[in-house]
Amino acid sequence: MQSSAADLPVKARPLAAPVANWTQFYIGAGLGFDFATGRSNLTPVGGGPDLFNLDGLQGADLGLSAFAGFDVQVAPRVVVGGFVDYDWSRQRTTASATSTFFGQSLSAALPSLDQGWTIGGRAGFLVTPDILLYGLAGYSEMRINNWNLNYLILGGGPSFTVQESALTSHGYTVGAGAEYRLANNVSLRSEYRYVALGRNTTVDPLGAVWTTDLSEHVVRIGAAYRFGQFGGPATASATPALTPTWTGVYVGAGIGGDVITPHVAGSFAGVLDFNASGLGGADVGGTFTIGYDRQIAPRWVVGAFGLIDAGTNGGAKVTASAGGAGVAISSDLAAVKWGWTVGGRVGYLVAPETLVYLLGGYSGTTAQSISYDFLGFPGTAPTREYHGATFGGGFERFFTDSISARAEYRVTHLGARDDLASDFMTSLSAGGTVHTLRGVLAYHLPTP
The missing domain is CATH 2.40.160.20 (Porin)
Structure with a gap:
């Protein structure tokens, strides 16, 4: 029995993969x-x-x-x-x-x-x-x-x-x-x-x-x-559809930048007083973090975290001189050396795989050692750790069921310290603000 061409099965044309516009x-x-x-x-x-x-x-x-x-x-x-x-x-x-x-x-x-x-x-x-x-x-x-x-x-x-x-x-x-x-x-x-x-x-x-x-x-x-x-x-x-689990432990690492806007005041041997505000440095920084999140409702996630930041300003310096007057000032620029933060965050799931969140915590920050020469008085400021409150926010998205990426901004308000005098300094106090921006990749451990 012969079949006509019209009786042959017709193979469906493959559908093109949909693409977002x-x-x-x-x-x-x-x-x-x-x-x-x-x-x-x-x-x-x-x-x-x-x-x-x-x-x-x-x-x-x-x-x-x-x-x-x-x-x-x-x-x-x-x-x-x-x-x-x-x-x-x-x-x-x-x-x-x-x-x-x-x-x-x-x-x-x-x-x-x-x-x-x-x-x-x-x-x-x-x-x-x-x-x-x-x-x-x-x-x-x-x-x-x-x-x-x-x-x-x-x-x-x-x-x-x-x-x-x-x-x-x-x-x-x-x-x-x-x-x-x-x-x-x-x-x-x-x-x-x-x-x-x-x-x-x-x-x-x-x-x-x-x-x-x-x-x-x-x-x-x-x-x-x-x-x-x-x-x-x-x-x-x-x-492909993802089925991430937000509840659990994660570890992560990231890279970004920091800027520090210090406020510094001091006196050299009682004969030179100086004051500076906002003369800060920028650096490339890295972050290592560990934390725990818990999804407490279909759209809400809360968590706790700890992190360590490290940075370098590449040896940036500032120098100033008044020609013919014998006035010369030079100093390394303030920059973050390393720091730590412990805190918590709360976020809203705008999609099952995407979290928008706010964070807060307590931080300790150590600045790069600063060498200076103020009008012929050279020295090196002692390294100290500054403490203060941190606030910020960001967004995080899962790319697989266990790996996510986040972009995050933090601002840390550092309390002033007045125990920084050294060398020819009679007194020295400093404080300031640190702005931190990071991109982080995180691995979420399997839930037992």
Whole structure:
């Protein structure tokens, strides 16, 4: 018996793997830290030797961002887009030194970021349908709080005061980041940007010329709301379903950055008094952590943790001199050497595999040993451990049933210590704030 072609079984066409749609507009906000690096010099009216030089200036503190943009998914794994963002910073860096013995006084408010905006584009690769790794580039304008410098011969003689108005610097921005889409309309991201602001020259009312080279480093974690399906309806994710267990013990390790904004005051042999605020350093840091979480409700997780942080500032230093006046100051920049934190966290499951959380705890932080030379008084500050409260938050996502990744921001308020005097110091006290941002991979031990 013969069969016609119409009687033959028809093989169904294989379905294409569904791919999430990233073609959308979005708005969002973020927080993290900023720190400035650069050098400045002051040239007198008519030229001649520099009146003042500063090399290695660094100011660091909390930063906030608001942003908006759009993405277009041009291929199953490729996303391109444009963005604009606005940044605010709490950077305020001041330093002063007064010597009744030498009859000289020097005080300064250093250039620091106030606010600014960036417009640019980004291109990324989808390592999974919901996780985008991207690079970015753009044009930036930043409003800089400028110099306020006072140099005085106490008994009379050469002195000058410079109060420069704020200026707007412009340059380019490059950076990279990772973004995770929790749902079609909500995503979380972590991002680093380097802003090169170039050389800026200003002339004070007396005719002296300031020249400053300044760069900004901007580190943020943030959240975005994504509007509708701008390019068409989104399809289901092709990622296999996960069945993570949030209750249990975990261990983890991570890498990121720290900035420290210290407040320091002291006296050398009773003849030199100094005070500095915000003149801090940034470092690359690592973290080792262990903890226990418990899922107490379908959407809620609580836990306890302990962690150790370690960092290095790469030997960064700051030096300042007033030409012809015999005023010279140099010091290592404050940076985190290592620290520990014990605390707890509480989180909300926005998806079965994704936790958004807040944390709090108690910390001990040891700074890098600082060597200095203030107006010819050299020395090394003793190493001490500072203590204080830590607060922060982040988000964590399982990629397998036992491995998760998290992005986390912490701020630690360090209590002041007044037992730091050494060498020629009559007194020395210091305290400050540490901002920490980490990306961490964690392994969750099997539940017995």
